[in-house]
Amino acid sequence: MFEFKNVVVEKKGKKIIENASFKLNQVGLVWLRGASGSGKSTILRIMCALESPQFGEIFYKGVLVDTLDMPTFRSHCIYVPQMPILGQMSVVECIRLPFSFRVNSEKIFDEKKLYDLLEYFELKEALLKNIIQLSGGEKLRIALIRAILLDPECLLLDEPTSALDAKMEQKTLKLLKELSEKKLIIASFHADSVRQFCTQIISIEDSYASAS
Numbered sequence: 683m684f685e686f687k688n689v690v691v692e693k694k695g696k697k698i699i700e701n702a703s704f705k706l707n708q709v710g711l712v713w714l715r716g717a718s719g720s721g722k723s724t725i726l727r728i729m730c731a732l733e734s735p736q737f738g739e740i741f742y743k744g745v746l747v748d749t750l751d752m753p754t755f756r757s758h759c760i761y762v763p764q765m766p767i768l769g770q771m772s773v774v775e776c777i778r779l780p781f782s783f784r785v786n787s788e789k790i791f792d793e794k795k796l797y798d799l800l801e802y803f804e805l806k807e808a809l810l811k812n813i814i815q816l817s818g819g820e821k822l823r824i825a826l827i828r829a830i831l832l833d834p835e836c837l838l839l840d841e842p843t844s845a846l847d848a849k850m851e852q853k854t855l856k857l858l859k860e861l862s863e864k865k866l867i868i869a870s871f872h873a874d875s876v877r878q879f880c881t882q883i884i885s886i887e888d889s890y891a892s893a894s
């Protein structure tokens with residue numbers, strides 16, 4: 683699905699990623715692994731073209747990401763940051779909002795699936811609240827639910843379990859594993875225990891990123 687060719691990223695004169703070349707499968711759960719500050723968020727942001735590398739090429743389904751129509755690409759490939767910014771609307775409005783975008787006009791809002799996901803993530807009461815009343819972990823789960831409902835080809839998730847307790851972490855991993863049978867999910871995690879759920883690993887060590 684994604685291919686990196688000789689990608690180099692520098693920030694303020696510091697090399698973050700050095701000559702990364704790897705290919706990812708069409709589906710599966712990819713663990714983006716690396717120490718804090720190693721460049722995991724940077725790789726995810728580069729994949730969805732929120733940042734550009736200084737050198738090298740990134741392909742999505744064989745096409746250079748830079749040349750893609752961005753709204754369409756970002757509807758196929760949804761990025762959920764570590765601290766999603768969801769605005770000041772009601773939770774239900776926030777979840778429904780992207781379905782009103784022209785680029786998603788073909789997508790059908792599945793209300794039953796929404797309730798199932800809210801129940802799974804123990805967030806049923808949150809639906810009646812405003813976004814500003816939610817905790818960081820609740821916001822993250824709402825952003826994840828919204829991304830899942832949009833049913834993209836690819837999900838890019840920055841530490842989707844970081845603000846969750848152990849039980850919710852396991853439930854989230856189980857769900858991501860299930861979803862990854864039909865789509866590509868690339869997610870950064872800190873805990874080594876995620877290894878058992880993953881089909882591929884991108885490791886970043888001393889600025890070198892490789893996939894196995």
Ligand SMILES: Nc1ncnc2c1ncn2[C@@H]1O[C@H](COP(=O)(O)OP(=O)(O)OP(=O)(O)O)[C@@H](O)[C@H]1O
Nearest residue numbers: 693694698716717718719720721722723724725870
């Ligand atoms: N705007 C910026 N200017 C300069 N350096 C930056 C900038 N943003 C990030 N960096 C540096 O780039 C490196 C990679 O950051 P990144 O956020 O991608 O790491 P990470 O692996 O996701 O970290 P964490 O696990 O702590 O979230 C870090 O050393 C960080 O200090």
